[in-house]
Amino acid sequence: MRINYHTIIFSCFLWIACEKKINLPVPKIDPIVVIEAILCNKKGESKVSLSKTEDINNNGSPIPIHNAIVKISEEGSNVVFTFKEKNNSGIYYCNNAIAQINKPYRMSVNVDGKIYESIEKSNTQTNFLCAKIIPTNPAFNQLNNDNGKSTVSVMIMLNNNGNTSSQVITNIFHKGRVVASNQNFVLQPHETRTSRVINIRNINFQDQDSLIVNVKLINKEMYRILESIRNNARQFSATPTTPFSNISNGALGYFQVCISKSDTIKKNDNSQKCPNL
């Protein structure tokens, strides 16, 4: 459970503060290749996005990289997935790319003759037990929502069977749109059955709507990378740092091999698949 109490406290002092946009000189660098590659155990979830860094004063979308050669191969076998770019978007897909449990994979991206590589291994099966929508603290609804939207609190129940900690990442979808992404947490060895609550703010959620909760188990290094991405984007961070990368040759981004499990949940769902704690 994370508590961004310092963010809350600081926000409370802002009643005596004022904000304004300023211009400060920032150091410039040449564009760097950014790779976001995911190989999952479900069809259609695997993709590789290629782009370049841009000046922070640019207002446009990220610059996509076209005509790259993108391959993911299973180490120690001759299984190779070749990814092709779709619609000149800089996003490369391979329909039959599926990750197997406990297998290592090598990603190779060739951009203008320069090769960027990474080797990753999937972890064991996810320990996701169930999810359910729970009542939200009314104060959250009062403070954090605009235009009649509300906060929805989702409790997910997890299980850690091993003797070591497990790293979990959760994404929640509503009507095909990601409403909560990159919710990372670590299950400690003693947490044989535990729950985490994710508050989705500013959501236009009706009683008949459903949410899809997708839980992925990732390895420790991948968790560290995702944490660094999250800390980078967080306001008031004590040490703003470039997110870590597990890709060679100076590329930014990550190559993730994951095993995921999904559950569809509704409000007031009385099926007892997720018991009270």
Next chain:
Amino acid sequence: MYYLIHFTKVFVYFLLISIPYLLHSQKRDSSILDNIIITNQKEQKSQQVLMGVEKINAKLVNKLSFFFGERDMMSVTALMPGVKSESGGQGSISIRGGGYDQNLVLLDGATIYNPAHLLGAFSVFHSDAIKNVTLYKGTAPARYGGRISGVIEAESREGNNTSYIAKGGLGIITSRLSIEGPIQKGKSSFFLSGRRTYADFVAKTFSKKIRGNELYFYDGNAQINFHFNEKNTLSFIGYYGQDRLNLKDLFSINWSNLVGLSHYQHIFSYNSVFNTYLSFNQYKVNLNLDRTRTQSKPLEISFLSRINEFTFRSEWEKVIYQHKILVGMSGLYRNNIPGNVFFDGVALSNLRRNMAEIAIYAQDNWQIIPKLNLQYGLRLQSYLIIGGNNDFYILDKDRNYIRTVKMNGIVKQFISPEPRIALKYSFKPNHSFKIAYNRNSQGVFLINNSLASLPTDRWIIASNNVPISTSNIGVIGYASNIHEWEFSTEAYYKFINNIVDYKDGANANDPIIDQQLLIGKGRTYGIEFLIRKHRGLFSGWIAYTLARAEQKTPGVNNNQYYISRQDRLHDFNIVFITTPNPRLTIALLWTYQTGRAVSLPSAKYKLIDRTVFLYKARNSGRMPPNHHLDFSLSYKLKHYKHLQSELAFSIFNVYARENPFIIQIKEDPEMPNKVNIIQTSLFSIIPSISWNFTIF
């Protein structure tokens, strides 16, 4: 432990050898007058042996009440060369490039861990309760230890032991009242003082929306003195201050300082004094958050951070011929909860740490010849990390967590011999050259949760993973006093070992905080100038500091030195005070500081549908500079029998400069691919009026 025992033996031998000599010499040194007992004697800077010492008294502070009319001792301390406040406030003070946690802030000898109220807008030291503040910028007497940068010691006001006096002030957002008088005339006295802000009362009156919400602080000082006879004095001193912030039904936070102290003084003779102090102090942060409620079961989340200290100090000062000798010992027991989270009262993390600090010290201030003074001494400081069956973390060589173990007994011990020497040569009357060296150490550190200093920053103590910090500072300087004018300049170089900083991409909320920290080195250097006029129609000072603060941490910034958070290249203060007639005092202050070092991004890119930033180097950018002009005017009103009063009018930040408190990189809400640098400023122009009174 062997070294500690060995040094204790040496110390005892030293005492055994010196005591007969000291006692015998009492009969012989009657020609020497010293200021041991006459504590209020003013000493010109050119006559002080120690360097980097500034004394701020209440009389001066009363003329410089710029911020809401508050008579704040720390705000004036921060106007001295080499002293910088983080954001123009009074709370987080950096001395000679040191961290905000590297200063020992003392109230009559007891530690105050957070001397700030309301994000540093006010400090805990106001001039109705505090007689004076002494600042040591790194070369302090041997009695002080446990911090590597500076010492700020506030001395409480004693009660008047002959008549009753009430003092107070009514201001726009804060008021204060103090009462003092004799318990038994001429023999014992009391002093009570209280202060509270009431901005929340005023706001509630005008707005229904914020009813039930709170934002205020209060504090109180108390002192009782017993003068049993000419030779024996006993004092009891107390302080309690609390800040409260409460948002109805959402969360509440309060943080508090508590001090209780007793001081016994025995005067053997006019040149021999014995002092004993016994104190307890506590700093506590408590946060409650009703994060999630189910219909049947409310889930309460709370956060507790606390540090308790019990301290004993005993020392003896004695003048023998041209020597002023100080010997003493101190012991401290510290219990720390760095930051535990509770769910419905059940601890999610239950980390506790215990530490003992034991020190023995001796010092001699020797006038070798009339022109040459030498002050030398040694403090032997020992830090013992006590297990107490608490959890300790085992980390690998990359400082990644491996496992938790329970430990008992002494887990780790650090011993720090801290020599100090200061030499003053007065080549002409009122002109002197000085040179000094000090070594200091520290076993307690403040870990910032965010890029601003907030009360939720966590104090941690040295452990099996975090060693003590040590610093070595060398200073050279010149001081002169000509009539009412004073000029001084000092250049310093400080090297710090084992400075704590975050790893790249650290998670500041990690309960196993040890694995997020790295141990590095630091260095600070600079030159300070002070020109001051003490008396006359116009008085005041100009202070300028040119300084640098850097650190080097393995794994950060390609192992190269980078600028520290508290680095300010230029720091400039002008204070101007005039008293055109006995009733009217006008003061002006202009202050300028180079902006704070921050990490600014060089490029942006997208990952997981978020805009993330590429940072080329840590702290490679700068916030805009911080400067403001302040004005204060006080006018003494006509006396009425037993009432003296004055009206104080002030304007803080006359030209409404929006000084940066923090800056953030934020996505533009209207253009998702655009990012803006957003500056948050706290205090713009603040006019204020207050009425101060004395009833006697």
